[in-house]
Amino acid sequence: MAQPVVDLPREFNVAVEFVDKNxxxxxxxxxxxxxxxxxxxxRQVQELTNRVGNGLLALDVEPEQRVMLLLLDTPEFVGxxxxxxxxxxxxVPVNTLLKAPDYLYMLRDSRAKVLIVAEPLLAEVAPVLRQAPRLEHVVVVGKAQGPQHDFARWAAGASPALDAADTTRDDVALWLYSSGSTGFPKGVxxxxxxxxxxxxxxxxxxxxITESxxxxxxxxxxxxxxxGDNLYFQF
Structure with a gap:
C-alpha cells in the first residue's frame, strides 16, 4: 500500500498544524x-480561532459534536x-444559497449542537430552527435577537489562549455536504x-504554491x- 507523502504523528490536530505552527x-x-x-x-487568525474555540467550550460543545457554519467568506468563517x-x-460548512428545508435536513442529519450564521442568511434558516431537536445555540455574525449570541461579543468575551484537544490524525475534522448528486446531499x-x-x-x-x-x-x-484554494492551501 502506498505511504502518505507527509508523515504525521498519531497525536495531531490540523488547526495546530495550519494556525499555531505558523x-x-x-x-x-x-x-x-x-x-x-x-x-x-x-497571529490575529490564531487569536480569533482561540476565542471561538473557547466560546464553543463555554456552550458545552464536546469533541466530535458538529458545529454548522452558515457563513459568508469572512474572517469569522476562518475563526x-x-x-x-x-x-x-x-x-460543517454549508451552502449559503440553499432554502430552509435544505438547512433543516442538514441540521437534523448532522445533529449540529451550534449554528454559527451570518445575519444576511438568518432569515432563510430561522423558520426551521425550532424543528432541529439537537440544536441548542445560535451564534449570529451581525445583529442577534432574543436568545441568540452576538458573535463579536461572544468571541470578545472568550480567552485568546487555548490548548488543542487531544485529537489524532485519523479523527474526524469536518463534514462537507455533497452537491450535484441525486437525492439528498451526503455529509462527506x-x-x-x-x-x-x-x-x-x-x-x-x-x-x-509556496508561502510567498x-x-x-x-x-x-x-x-x-x-x-482549499482560498484558505488552507496557504496555511
Whole structure:
C-alpha cells in the first residue's frame, strides 16, 4: 500500500498544524488573509480561532459534536472553522444559497449542537430552527435577537489562549455536504490528516504554491475546492 507523502504523528490536530505552527515558527506577523480592505495576520487568525474555540467550550460543545457554519467568506468563517477543529469538534460548512428545508435536513442529519450564521442568511434558516431537536445555540455574525449570541461579543468575551484537544490524525475534522448528486446531499467526512495530504500532494506538488504566493478562487469556502484554494492551501 502506498505511504502518505507527509508523515504525521498519531497525536495531531490540523488547526495546530495550519494556525499555531505558523505563529510558533515566526510567521505571526505575516499576512494570512486579505478581506475587503483589511489584512489579517497569522497571529490575529490564531487569536480569533482561540476565542471561538473557547466560546464553543463555554456552550458545552464536546469533541466530535458538529458545529454548522452558515457563513459568508469572512474572517469569522476562518475563526469558526479552525476554532471548532481545535477543540475537537466538527465544523460543517454549508451552502449559503440553499432554502430552509435544505438547512433543516442538514441540521437534523448532522445533529449540529451550534449554528454559527451570518445575519444576511438568518432569515432563510430561522423558520426551521425550532424543528432541529439537537440544536441548542445560535451564534449570529451581525445583529442577534432574543436568545441568540452576538458573535463579536461572544468571541470578545472568550480567552485568546487555548490548548488543542487531544485529537489524532485519523479523527474526524469536518463534514462537507455533497452537491450535484441525486437525492439528498451526503455529509462527506474529512479527517485531520486529509487537508495536510491535499495541501502537499495538490497545492504544493501540482499547483506549485509556496508561502510567498497569494491565491484566489471563485469557489466559495463551503465548496471543497474553495476551502482549499482560498484558505488552507496557504496555511
Amino acid at each position: 505563529v510558533a515558527e515566526g510567521r505571526g506577523d505575516k499576512v494570512a488573509l486579505f478581506y475587503e480592505d483589511k489584512t489579517y495576520t497569522y 469558526s472553522f479552525f476554532g471548532a477543529i481545535k477543540i475537537g469538534a466538527v465544523p 467526512v474529512h479527517l485531520h490528516h486529509d487537508m495536510v495530504y491535499c495541501a502537499d500532494t495538490y497545492a504544493r506538488q501540482v499547483l506549485g 504566493d497569494r491565491t484566489f478562487a471563485a469557489a466559495k469556502l463551503f465548496f471543497a475546492y474553495g476551502l
